[in-house]
Structure formats: structure tokens, C-alpha cells
Amino acid sequence: xxxxxxxxxxxxxxxxxxxxxxxxxxxxxxxxxxxxxxxxxxxxxxxxxxxxxxxxxxxxxxxxxxxxxxxxxxxxxxxxxxxxxxxxxxxxxxxxxxxxxxxxxxxxxxxxxxxxxxxxxxxxxxxxxxxxxxxxxxxxxxxxxxxxxxxxxxxxxxxxxxxxxxxxxxxxxxxxxxxxxxxxxxxxxxxxxxxxxxxxxxxxxxxxxxxxxxxxxxxxxxxxxxxxxxxxxxxxxxxxxxxxxxxxxxxxxxxxxxxxxxxxxxxxxxxxxxxxxxxxxxxxxxxxxxxxxxxxxxxxxxxxxxxxxxxxxxxxxxxxxxxxxxxxxxxxxxxxxxx
Amino acid sequence: xxxxxxxxxxxxxxxxxxxxxxxxxxxxxxxxxxxxxxxxxxxxxxxxxxxxxxxxxxxxxxxxxxxxxxxxxxxxxxxxxxxxxxxxxxxxxxxxxxxxxxxxxxxxxxxxxxxxxxxxxxxxxxxxxxxxxxxxxxxxxxxxxxxxxxxxxxxxxxxxxxxxxxxxxxxxxxxxxxxxxxxxxxxxxxxxxxxxxxxxxxxxxxxxxxxxxxxxxxxxxxxxxxxxxxxxxxxxxxxxxxxxxxxxxxxxxxxxxxxxxxxxxxxxxxxxxxxxxxxxxxxxxxxxxxxxxxxxxxxxxxxxxxxxxxxxxxxxxxxxxxxxxxxxxxxxxxxxxxxxxxxxxxxxxxxxxxxxxxxxxxxxxxxxxxxxxxxxxxxxxxxxxxxxxxxxxxxxxxxxxxxxxxxxxxxxxxxxxxxxxxx
Numbered sequence: 227x228x229x230x231x232x233x234x235x236x237x238x239x240x241x242x243x244x245x246x247x248x249x250x251x252x253x254x255x256x257x258x259x260x261x262x263x264x265x266x267x268x269x270x271x272x273x274x275x276x277x278x279x280x281x282x283x284x285x286x287x288x289x290x291x292x293x294x295x296x297x298x299x300x301x302x303x304x305x306x307x308x309x310x311x312x313x314x315x316x317x318x319x320x321x322x323x324x325x326x327x328x329x330x331x332x333x334x335x336x337x338x339x340x341x342x343x344x345x346x347x348x349x350x351x352x353x354x355x356x357x358x359x360x361x362x363x364x365x366x367x368x369x370x371x372x373x374x375x376x377x378x379x380x381x382x383x384x385x386x387x388x389x390x391x392x393x394x395x396x397x398x399x400x401x402x403x404x405x406x407x408x409x410x411x412x413x414x415x416x417x418x419x420x421x422x423x424x425x426x427x428x429x430x431x432x433x434x435x436x437x438x439x440x441x442x443x444x445x446x447x448x449x450x451x452x453x454x455x456x457x458x459x460x461x462x463x464x465x466x467x468x469x470x471x472x473x474x475x476x477x478x479x480x481x482x483x484x485x486x487x488x489x490x491x492x493x494x495x496x497x498x499x500x501x502x503x504x505x506x507x508x509x510x511x512x513x514x515x516x517x518x519x520x521x522x523x524x525x526x527x528x529x530x531x532x533x534x535x536x537x538x539x540x541x542x543x544x545x546x547x548x549x550x551x552x553x554x555x556x557x558x559x560x561x562x563x564x565x
Numbered sequence: 566x567x568x569x570x571x572x573x574x575x576x577x578x579x580x581x582x583x584x585x586x587x588x589x590x591x592x593x594x595x596x597x598x599x600x601x602x603x604x605x606x607x608x609x610x611x612x613x614x615x616x617x618x619x620x621x622x623x624x625x626x627x628x629x630x631x632x633x634x635x636x637x638x639x640x641x642x643x644x645x646x647x648x649x650x651x652x653x654x655x656x657x658x659x660x661x662x663x664x665x666x667x668x669x670x671x672x673x674x675x676x677x678x679x680x681x682x683x684x685x686x687x688x689x690x691x692x693x694x695x696x697x698x699x700x701x702x703x704x705x706x707x708x709x710x711x712x713x714x715x716x717x718x719x720x721x722x723x724x725x726x727x728x729x730x731x732x733x734x735x736x737x738x739x740x741x742x743x744x745x746x747x748x749x750x751x752x753x754x755x756x757x758x759x760x761x762x763x764x765x766x767x768x769x770x771x772x773x774x775x776x777x778x779x780x781x782x783x784x785x786x787x788x789x790x791x792x793x794x795x796x797x798x799x800x801x802x803x804x805x806x807x808x809x810x811x812x813x814x815x816x817x818x819x820x821x822x823x824x825x826x827x828x829x830x831x832x833x834x835x836x837x838x839x840x841x842x843x844x845x846x847x848x849x850x851x852x853x854x855x856x857x858x859x860x861x862x863x864x865x866x867x868x869x870x871x872x873x874x875x876x877x878x879x880x881x882x883x884x885x886x887x888x889x890x891x892x893x894x895x896x897x898x899x900x901x902x903x904x905x906x907x908x909x910x911x912x913x914x915x916x917x918x919x920x921x922x923x924x925x926x927x928x929x930x931x932x933x934x935x936x937x938x939x940x941x942x943x944x945x946x947x948x949x950x951x952x953x954x955x956x957x958x959x960x961x962x963x964x965x966x967x968x969x970x971x972x973x974x975x976x977x978x979x980x981x982x983x984x985x986x987x988x
Contacts, residue, residue: 260741260821
């Protein structure tokens with residue numbers, strides 16, 4: 227009898243770790259495949275395009291009349307349809323809005339839900355805005371906070387000290403003024419204010435001397451490429467790299483450490499670095515810029531070119547000085563800001 | 566007799582050291598995913614100037630799945646003028662040829678390659694197709710894969726980095742709920758990609774190009790002389806070829822693609838045996854060139870040795886277990902004095918796998934799919950199963966080396982029904 231009891235106990239203890247597994251097999255709580263969005267296609271204006279599509283499908287927009295409606299999005303929502311509107315100072319709007327004309331909000335307005343504007347949107351000072359999609363131009367007055375995103379088919383302008391939330395996109399120019407903070411920007415182009423800057427950057431190459439590797443100056447930590455050097459091969463360096471002023475690189479450059487491009491450097495290819503990238507004033511990069519740390523773009527630097535999309539992507543922060551022009555997409559893993 | 570016992574004891578200690586080394590390796594990977602710096606992939610780079618792509622889909626009797634993958638590639642958002650798709654009909658005897666030809670009639674960018682002569686197998690088929698392709702970047706999908714709409718762009722963008730020779734995406738089983746095996750394979754895949762590959766990418770070690778959901782520079786590949794038709798792990802071969810020549814392989818966790826995992830144990834055993842055999846063939850051929858390469862860092866070399874040897878480990882452990890039994894019956898098991906050492910060895914032996922226990926749990930946590938970790942104890946049986954299958958594959962590779970045997974490619978059986986569902 228003792229033997230049987232011990233044998234049963236032995237079997238029970240042996241099986242004990244497997245009981246949760248057997249339960250999960252018999253009555254699964256977590257058997258679905260991990261989810262992949264099969265229709266996902268990279269779109270820097272995804273938020274705006276997606277919201278407009280969902281809202282218009284829910285409203286069936288052919289014959290809209292003013293008033294409030296109940297629609298079902300991810301849950302049941304009230305949407306207010308207006309032909310045009312001017313929201314008084316200090317007001318709070320806690321429902322979706324569909325504006326068939328232009329939208330104007332005065333100062334200190336809080337827009338807690340998504341807004342669609344078929345015309346232009348002019349957002350007043352110190353507003354708080356959850357999300358906005360507009361078919362026309364969008365302007366944000368100073369100290370406005372975007373919680374999630376804004377997408378404008380027309381031009382987008384943010385005045386000083388705005389917090390630009392998760393994503394700002396425009397089918398046109400996207401201009402942001404000093405002291406604005408951002409995560410993602412997309413515009414053709416993205417511009418920072420050029421107040422106080424004197425000159426436009428030329429697209430022409432300067433006269434440069436072509437040199438071989440032997441002329442690079444290297445110590446333990448840094449390699450330095452002398453000023454006015456022209457190099458027509460891809461450069462990959464394991465250490466820090468400083469490219470002195472007015473050099474021209476015809477191909478890509480990559481470093482495993484920091485990369486510093488001084489004033490007036492021109493790179494026709496892409497720029498990659500495992501550490502921080504600092505780009506000097508009036509530098510001209512025709513390709514993408516990618517850093518596993520942070521990126522700083524100096525005054526008047528220009529990235530990409532009209533008619534093509536390029537990107538500035540950092541795992542960390544991105545700092546944009548005045549007069550920066552980027553044809554395409556800016557993505558900061560942490561906070562980006564404009565000086 | 567004393568000398569034999571001494572040799573057996575030394576071997577047992579050697580086995581213990583191997584297990585501890587791998588245990589530490591995978592523990593570091595897991596810690597890195599939990600607390601380390603996570604390097605990002607390039608998917609956020611938007612660039613209107615994309616490279617031209619040649620997508621290759623090797624197919625041998627793939628009538629159950631051929632339409633699905635071709636339909637998915639037709640739905641891809643990559644610019645048509647920069648895309649060509651090569652379904653490689655490799656000696657098929659079913660309706661694969663007919664299906665491919667019907668697609669090609671309607672879509673000029675689908676360019677079938679029908680192979681009826683020459684050596685059969687994925688490496689031979691890819692070699693032939695690579696020569697007639699024109700794309701700058703080669704992308705390979707196995708026929709059972711279901712690529713999402715935007716995946717080609719996300720794969721191609723890695724090659725903006727001038728140092729990237731190849732990239733690898735993440736494989737996710739679509740038939741997870743099917744049975745116990747598919748559920749356990751899902752856990753293994755999670756650990757292998759979510760922890761192992763991503764940690765190796767984070768730590769700048771050797772992420773592996775996996776032969777499917779992967780891309781590489783076609784012109785560089787051609788300079789390697791193509792794949793060796795006698796190697797069963799063309800993916801591992803390609804990985805080390807790129808590293809040895811100074812290129813890097815990057816891993817993209819966000820580039821996800823569904824696959825069909827094997828649904829029966831025989832199919833799975835054949836798959837592991839093929840992987841183990843092929844991987845070990847690559848070890849024999851590339852270990853020394855890798856160690857001598859001036860382009861590979863010391864840490865990459867250490868990881869490279871451990872990666873190349875990974876399918877030798879189950880065989881060495883199996884031998885160690887057999888020897889421990891012999892020593893036990895000889896009354897000679899007084900080897901480990903340290904409790905710590907003993908516990909490490911036991912931990913690996915009990916829960917060890919190609920993707921150990923801790924990795925699997927943390928992978929499920931990162932994926933936000935935590936209930937499935939209740940299946941973890943069942944991995945003890947998978948460990949035994951893998952121990953056997955991998956050991957057979959390893960021994961086969963040793964025999965291949967010794968007797969210069971001719972290799973025959975073994976295709977993994979498909980389980981999907983004609984309507985696109987699984988099994």
C-alpha cells in the first residue's frame with residue numbers, strides 16, 4: 227500500500243510541471259498566430275489617409291447636412307457636421323468634427339477628438355489638438371500642442387514653441403519655427419524657419435583636390451579628411467570620422483562611431499553612423515541620413531532634392547537648426563526639436 | 566581501464582564546458598533583449614529611389630501553395646518597373662508548372678524558370694535563376710510563405726547602407742493552432758528571431774541570413790561563384806561568405822512573413838536533419854576561412870564559431886549523456902565538486918534547446934503573447950527530439966566529408982489545402 231501511495235505521488239510530482247501545458251493544449255488561451263498586417267504599406271501620411279477613409283465611409287459623404295450624427299468607428303462616436311466654424315477662445319470640443327469649409331479656432335481651445343476639415347484650418351495659440359486631417363492649408367499658432375497627429379493636403383506651418391505630437395505630414399511644404407518639438411515630419415519639403423539666414427545653398431560643386439587614403443589624417447580615435455577634398459568611392463570607417471569643410475564625396479559614407487561633417491560638405495550618397503551625426507552649416511546631402519544615436523543638422527543644411535523623397539532617421543533625437551531643408555521624411559526615435 | 570575512465574571524464578567535463586558556454590551565450594542574448602540597447606532596422610527610411618529587385622521562389626511540387634505566394638507578390642506595393650519574380654519550377658511532377666505559366670501569361674514581371682535537367686535542389690535552382698536575373702537585389706521566399714504587401718520595400722531599403730550584404734526578416738508560423746508540434750515550433754521561432762537574431766544584431770555579432778524572407782546583393786553573390794550545390798544549408802553558406810568578404814548581414818524584426826510550419830514529427834525530423842547536416846557542412850568548409858578573415862571582429866569570430874558549431878552541440882551532448890551513464894555504472898561519477906557548475910549543466914540539459922528555455926519565455930513576453938509560455942515544460946520532449954534529429958544530421962555531415970557523398974535535396978512537405986487553409 228505504501229508503495230502504491232509513493233508511486234502515485236511520484237507520478238503526480240513528475241506530471242505537475244506539465245499540467246499547465248496540457249491545459250493550454252486542451253483549452254488554448256493563446257493559440258493564434260502572431261498577427262501580421264498583410265495589407266500594411268509604408269505611408270508617411272498613413273494617419274490622415276486612414277482617418278479620412280474611415281470617416282467618409284462611416285458618414286457616406288455624398289449628401290451631408292449640418293448637425294450631429296452617431297457613427298460607429300472602433301466604437302460608437304458622435305460627429306458634428308458643420309459647413310464652417312470658428313471656435314471661441316477657451317472652448318472645449320469633446321466630439322468628432324467634420325467641417326465642410328474652413329476651421330478657425332481662437333486661443334486656448336481644446337479639441338479632444340479627431341477633426342476633419344475639407345478646407346483650411348487655422349489653429350489659435352495654446353490650443354490642444356488631438357488629431358486633424360485637412361484638405362487645405364493648416365497653420366498652428368504658437369504654443370499649440372498636438373497630442374497625436376496632423377495631416378494637411380496643403381501647406382503646414384507651425385509657429386514657435388509648438389509640440390507636434392507623434393506625426394505631422396503634408397502633401398506640400400511643411401514649415402516649422404524655432405522651439406518646436408516633434409517625432410515624425412513629412413513634407414515636400416520640410417523646412418525650418420530661415421529668419422536671419424543670409425544665403426541660399428548652391429547646388430554646384432566647389433573646386434576640390436582629389437586625394438588617396440594616405441592623405442587622411444588618423445589617430446587612435448579619429449580619422450580626418452582634409453578640407454576641399456573630393457572622394458569618389460564609398461567610405462566605411464570603424465572609428466570617428468570628421469570630414470572637413472567643403473569636401474565633396476560622390477558616394478556613401480558610414481562610420482561605426484561619430485560622424486562630423488563640417489560647413490559646406492557635399493555628399494551625393496547616403497550617410498550612416500552607429501553613433502551621433504553632426505552636419506555643419508550649409509552642408510548638402512543628396513541621400514538619406516541614418517543614425518543609431520542622434521542627428522544634428524546645422525544652419526542652412528539641405529537634404530535630398532526636389533522631386534525625390536529622402537529621409538533623416540535617428541534612433542535617438544534629432545536637432546534641426548534654422549534654414550534646414552529636407553525633401554521627405556524625418557523620424558526621431560526620441561524627441562526632435564528645432565533650434 | 567583507468568586511462569579509458571580518465572578520457573571519459575575529460576570528455577564529460579568538455580561537454581559541461583560546451584553547455585555552459587552556450588548557456589551563457591543565450592543568457593546574454595536574453596538579457597540584451599530585456600535591458601540592452603536595441604539597434605533599429607532601416608524600415609523608417611523612405612526613399613523614392615529604390616533598387617531593382619529579383620524575387621526568387623524555388624518550387625518543387627508546390628501545387629498546394631504556388632498560387633498563394635504568387636498572388637501575394639502580385640499584391641506587393643513595389644514599383645513594377647523595378648520588380649521581376651522568378652518562380653523556379655525545379656523538376657516538379659505535379660501542377661506547379663501549369664500554375665506558374667498561367668500567372669506569367671497575365672503578369673509580365675513573373676518570369677518562370679522551368680528546370681527539368683541538371684541537379685535538383687534549392688542551391689542549384691537559385692544558381693541558374695541568378696544568372697538570368699537582372700535585379701540589383703535578390704530576394705528569396707520559400708513557396709509556402711505569404712509575403713505582406715509592403716515587405717519588398719522594407720527588405721530592399723537595407724541596401725542603402727553601403728556595408729549591408731544581406732538582410733534577414735522574421736518568420737512567423739501561420740498554422741500555429743494546428744497541433745502541439747506547430748505550437749511548440751511557434752515558440753521556437755519566436756525565441757530564434759525575437760531574441761537570438763535581434764540580440765546578435767544589437768551586439769554586432771553574426772545575425773544569420775535564413776534562406777527565406779531574406780535579401781542579398783546579387784552582384785556580390787555572383788562573385789562568390791553561386792551556391793555550392795552539395796551544401797544543404799545555402800543560407801548559412803551565404804551568411805559566412807558575406808562576412809568573410811567584409812560585408813554585414815542585418816536582421817529586421819519588423820519585416821515579418823508568415824510561413825507554414827511542419828505539422829507532423831516526421832517532416833520536422835527531416836527538416837532538422839537537413840539543417841543540421843547542411844549547417845555542419847558549412848562549419849567544415851568555412852570555420853577556418855572565417856577565423857582568418859581580416860574583415861571579421863574578434864567578437865564576430867567568437868559568435869561565428871558558436872553559430873557554426875550549433876548543430877554539433879546536440880551530438881556532443883548526446884555522447885556526453887551516454888558517457889555519463891557508463892561512468893555512473895562504473896561508479897566513477899565523482900566529477901563535479903561545484904554545485905554551481907552542476908546546476909548550470911542540469912539547467913541546460915533539462916531545458917536546453919537550440920533556443921533555450923529563458924529565451925522562449927522572454928520572446929513570448931516581448932511578443933505580448935504570454936499565455937503560450939505554459940507550453941514551455943513540453944520543450945523537454947522537443948529537446949530530446951532535436952537531440953536525436955540534429956545528431957543524425959551531424960553524423961551525416963561527417964560521413965559526407967569523409968566519403969565525399971553526393972547530396973540529394975529533400976523538400977519539406979506542405980500541408981496547406983487548395984483553398985489556402987492549412988491541413
